[in-house]
Amino acid sequence: MRKFENNVQFLKYKVLREVAASTLNGTLEKDILNIGSHIIPGPKAETRCCIYKERAIITERIKLALGGNPNHSNIIQVIDIACDECPVQKYSVTEACRGCLAHKCMDVCPFGAIDFSGHKAHIDINTCKECGKCTHVCPYNAIIEIQRPCVKACGADAISIDPETKKASINEDDCIQCGACVYQCPFGAIMDKSSIVDVIKLIKNSEENSKYKVYAMIAPAISSQFSYAKIEQVMTGIKKLGFHHVVEVALGADIIAYYEAQQVAHELAEKEWMTTSCCPAFVTYIKKHFPHLANHISTAVSPMMATSKLIKHIEPSAKTVFIGPCTAKKAEMNEPDLVGEVDYVLTFEELQALLDAHDIQVEDCQEGVLDNASYFGRIFARSGGVTDAIQHVVTANQLDVDLQPAVCDGLDACTKALKMAAFNRLKGNFIEGMACKGGCICGPTSLSHGPKDKNEVDKYGKLAIETTVNDAIRILNIDALDLDRTWNT
Numbered sequence: 001m002r003k004f005e006n007n008v009q010f011l012k013y014k015v016l017r018e019v020a021a022s023t024l025n026g027t028l029e030k031d032i033l034n035i036g037s038h039i040i041p042g043p044k045a046e047t048r049c050c051i052y053k054e055r056a057i058i059t060e061r062i063k064l065a066l067g068g069n070p071n072h073s074n075i076i077q078v079i080d081i082a083c084d085e086c087p088v089q090k091y092s093v094t095e096a097c098r099g100c101l102a103h104k105c106m107d108v109c110p111f112g113a114i115d116f117s118g119h120k121a122h123i124d125i126n127t128c129k130e131c132g133k134c135t136h137v138c139p140y141n142a143i144i145e146i147q148r149p150c151v152k153a154c155g156a157d158a159i160s161i162d163p164e165t166k167k168a169s170i171n172e173d174d175c176i177q178c179g180a181c182v183y184q185c186p187f188g189a190i191m192d193k194s195s196i197v198d199v200i201k202l203i204k205n206s207e208e209n210s211k212y213k214v215y216a217m218i219a220p221a222i223s224s225q226f227s228y229a230k231i232e233q234v235m236t237g238i239k240k241l242g243f244h245h246v247v248e249v250a251l252g253a254d255i256i257a258y259y260e261a262q263q264v265a266h267e268l269a270e271k272e273w274m275t276t277s278c279c280p281a282f283v284t285y286i287k288k289h290f291p292h293l294a295n296h297i298s299t300a301v302s303p304m305m306a307t308s309k310l311i312k313h314i315e316p317s318a319k320t321v322f323i324g325p326c327t328a329k330k331a332e333m334n335e336p337d338l339v340g341e342v343d344y345v346l347t348f349e350e351l352q353a354l355l356d357a358h359d360i361q362v363e364d365c366q367e368g369v370l371d372n373a374s375y376f377g378r379i380f381a382r383s384g385g386v387t388d389a390i391q392h393v394v395t396a397n398q399l400d401v402d403l404q405p406a407v408c409d410g411l412d413a414c415t416k417a418l419k420m421a422a423f424n425r426l427k428g429n430f431i432e433g434m435a436c437k438g439g440c441i442c443g444p445t446s447l448s449h450g451p452k453d454k455n456e457v458d459k460y461g462k463l464a465i466e467t468t469v470n471d472a473i474r475i476l477n478i479d480a481l482d483l484d485r486t487w488n489t
Contacts, residue, residue: 004447005447005448005449007047008185008186008187008188009349009447011039011061011188012061012188012191012349013349013352013353014039015035015039015058015061015062015065016065016194016196016349016350016353016354017353017356017357018031018035018038018039019035019062019065019066019194019196019197020196020197020200020353020354020357021357022035023196023197023200023201024200024357024358028197032062035058035062036054036055036056036058036059036062037055039058040054040055040058047187053081056081057079057081057082060079060080060081060082061079061191064077064079064191064192064193064194065194065196065197066194066197067193067194067195067197067198068193068194072172073172073334074170074172074175074177074331075177075192075193075327075328075330075331076170076175076177076179076181076182076190076191076192076327077170077190077191077192077193078167078168078169078170078189078190079188079189079190079191080167082187082188082189083167083168083185083187083189083190084166084167086148086149086150086166086187087146087148089123089125089128089146090128090130090145090146090147091123091128091130091132091134091135091143091144091145091146092123092143092144092146093120093121093122093123093142093143094142094143094144095142096140096141096142097120097121097138097140097142097143098119098140098142099116099118099119099120099121100139100140102139103116103121104137104138104139105121105134105137105138105143106121108133108134108136108137109131109133109134110129110131110133111127111128111129111131112127113127113128113129114134121142121143123143132145148161148168149181149184149185149186150168150181150184150185150189150190151168152184153180153181153183153184153185154180154181155178155180155285155410155411155412155414155415155435156174156175156176156178156285156288156289156411157174158170158171158172158174158175158176159171159181168181168189168190170190173288174288174289176281176282176284176285176288176328176435177280177281177284177327177328177330177331178281178285178327178328178411178435178436178444179192179281179326179327179328179443179444179445180411180435180436180444182327182444182445183444183445183449192327192330192347192444192445193330194346194347194350195330195344195345195346196346196350196353196354198344199321199344199346199354200354202214202319202321202343202344203241203242203243204242206242206244206319208242209242209243209244212317212318212319213244213245213315213317213318213319214242214243214244214318214319214320214321215243215244215245215246215247215311215318215319215320215321216238216239216241216243216245216246216247216321216323217246217247217248217249217252217304217307217308217311217320217321217322217323217342218235218238218246218247218248218249218323218324219249219304219322219323219324219325219326219381219440220248220249220250220253220377220378220379220380220381220440220457220460221324221325221348221381221439221440221441221443221446221457222234222323222324222348222460223378223381223456223457223459223460224381224441224446224448224454224456224457225325225348225446225447225448226362226363226447227448227456228363229362229363229365230367231370231460231463232367232368232369232370233362233363233364233365233366233367233368234362234365235367235368235369235370236362236365236366236367236368237355237360237361237362237365238323238351238355239368240358240360240365241354241355241358241360243321244318246368246371247307247311247371248307248370248371248373248377248378249303249304249307249322249324250303250371250373250374250377250378250380250464251307251310251371251372251373251377251472251473252302252303252304252305252306252307252308252310252377253278253303253306253373253376253377253378253380253386253389254373254374254376254377254389254466254469254472254473255303255306255307255310255473255476255478255481255483256278256300256301256302256303256306256483257376257377257380257386257389257390257392257393257469258393258469258470258473258478259300259306259478259483260276260277260298260300260390261390261393261394261397261399262393262399263298263299263300264298264390264394264399264401264403264430265394265399265400265401268401268403268429268430271295271296272296272429273296273421273426273428273429273430273431274296274297274298274429274430274431275296275297275298275430275431275432275433276298276386276387276390276430276431276432276433277297277298277299277300277301277302277485278302278303278380278386279302279328279433279434279435279436279440280302280326280328280329280331280332281326281328281411281435281436282411282414282433282434282435283297283433284328284331285411285414285433285435286418286433290418290422292422293418293421293422296421299484299485299486300483300484300485301338301341301483301484301485302329302332303377303380304322304324304329304332304333304342305332305338305341305342306481306483307320307322308320308322308341308342309341309481309482309483310476310481312341313480313481319343320342320343320344321342321343321344321345321346322342322344322345322346323345323346323347323348323350323351324345324346324347324348324440324443325347325348325440325441325442325443325444325445325446326347326436326440326443326444326445327347327443327444327445328435329345330345332345333345337485337486338485347443347445348443348445348446348447349445349446349447350445352447370463370464370465372464372465372466372472373464373466373472374464374466374467374468374469374471374472375461375462375464375466375467376388376389376392376393376461376468376469377389377464377469377472378457378460378461378463378464379457379458379461380440381439381440381441381457382438382439382440382441382454382457382458383407383409383432383434383437383438383439384407384409384432384439385439385457386432386434387405387407387430387432389469390403390430391403391405392468392469393469393470396468396469396470397470402429403429403430404427404428404429404430405428405430405431405432406426406427406428406430406431406432407432408431408432408433408434409434409437409438409439410434410435410436410437410438411435411437412437413437414431414433414434414435417431417433418431438454439454441454441456441457
C-alpha cells in the first residue's frame with residue numbers, strides 16, 4: 001500500500017489510478033460509471049452526508065482526470081459540489097469573550113460592526129470590513145481571525161467566496177496556476193486538470209516508439225519523491241511505462257543556468273535588476289500583478305522548455321512529456337509563444353497513479369543510468385539552487401557582473417521583493433523567484449512535502465558525473481535551441 005500525506009491526496013490518486021487502468025485496458029467508456037462505487041463502496045459515507053454525494057464528487061474528479069471542461073482555460077478548477085464546508089466569516093468572537101465593561105472592540109471598530117447582547121460581543125458580517133482592529137484590542141484574545149484555507153493559501157488573491165453559496169471561485173485573470181489552493185484545501189474541492197489519459201494514448205499510438213519516439217522529461221525534484229527506491233530504479237520504472245528514453249530536466253537547468261548568466265552579464269547594467277524565469281507561476285505573477293516590472297524578467301525559457309527544445313532539435317518528430325511537482329507547468333506549455341514545445345505535462349501524483357496502473361514497483365526495478373547533468377542543474381529543485389547555479393557560471397566563466405542575489409522563498413517573499421524593487425529599494429540586483437516555499441520540491445502535486453526533501457535534492461546532485469555546468473553542456477550547440485521567450489511585455 002502506498003503511503004500518502006493525507007486522505008485528500010489518496011482519494012485523488014485512487015481516481016487517477018482507476019482512470020489510468022481503465023484506459024490501459026481499453027475499458028474506460030464501460031468502467032467510467034462504476035468508478036465512483038468502486039472507490040466509495042458504502043453503505044456508510046466516509047466524510048460527507050451520504051455516499052451519493054461522495055460518489056457525485058468522484059464523478060467531478062473523473063471529469064478533471066479526463067481533461068476537464070475545455071471551455072475553461074484555467075488548469076486549476078473548483079469542484080463546486082465538494083466546496084461547502086468552510087466558514088465564510090473572517091473574524092469571529094469565541095467563548096473566551098467575557099462581555100467586559102470596557103467594550104474596546106466595539107469602540108475601535110470604525111464601521112460599527114460590533115454590538116453587545118447577552119453579555120457577549122457579536123460581529124455583524126454584513127457590516128464588518130475585516131480590518132482586524134478588534135483582534136488587537138481585546139484583552140482576552142477572544143476575537144480570532146479565521147481564513148478559508150484556499151483563500152489563505154492564494155498569494156495572488158485570486159480566490160473569492162460567494163456570500164450566498166459560500167463556495168470558492170477562482171478569478172482566472174489573477175490566478176497564476178501555482179496550485180497552492182489545491183494542496184491546502186482540506187476537502188479536496190480544488191483540483192488540477194489532468195492529461196493522464198492523453199499521455200497513455202500518446203504512448204500507445206507510438207506503437208512501441210516505432211511511429212515516433214516519446215521522451216519522459218523528469219524534473220530535478222523527482223529526487224525527493226520516491227524515498228523507498230533509488231533514483232536509478234525510478235528511471236527504469238518510468239521507462240517501463242513505454243517511454244523511449246527518460247531525460248533529466250537538470251540538463252535543461254544547466255543550459256538555462258549558463259544562458260541566463262550570460263544574459264544577466266549583458267543586460268543587468270541597463271535593467272538595474274533582473275529576475276529568474278524558471279518558475280512559471282512566478283513569471284505569471286509578475287506579468288499579471290506587476291506588469292510594469294515585466295521587462296526585468298529574464299527572457300530565457302524554463303529548464304522544461306530548454307530540455308524539450310534540445311530533444312526536438314536532435315529528433316524533430318519526438319514527443320515530450322514533462323513529469324514534475326508543478327501545476328503551473330501545465331499552463332506554461334499552452335502559452336502562445338510556447339505551444340507545441342512540450343506535448344504534455346504530468347505531475348508526480350499522476351506518475352504514481354500511472355506506475356501503479358501498470359503494476360510497476362519501482363523498488364523492484366533494476367537500476368537505470370542517469371543522464372549527464374551537473375550538481376548545479378539538479379539543485380534547481382530547491383530554493384536557492386538557481387542562484388547557486390548562476391553564481392557558479394558567473395565565477396567559472398569570469399563574467400563581468402557583480403551578482404547580488406535576493407533569494408525569494410515563496411510567493412510572499414517574492415511579493416515583498418517586487419514591491420521593494422518597484423520603489424528602488426531592493427537589497428540586491430537579481431531576484432530568484434520561487435512561488436512554492438522551499439522551491440519545486442514543495443510543489444503542490446508532490447508526493448512528499450517533508451523537511452528532508454532539500455537534503456534529498458543535494459544527495460541527488462552529488463550523484464552527478466559532471467562537476468560543472470560547463471562540463472555538462474560542453475558538447476551542446478546552445479545557440480541552435482532558440483532559448484528566448486517572445487512574450488509581449
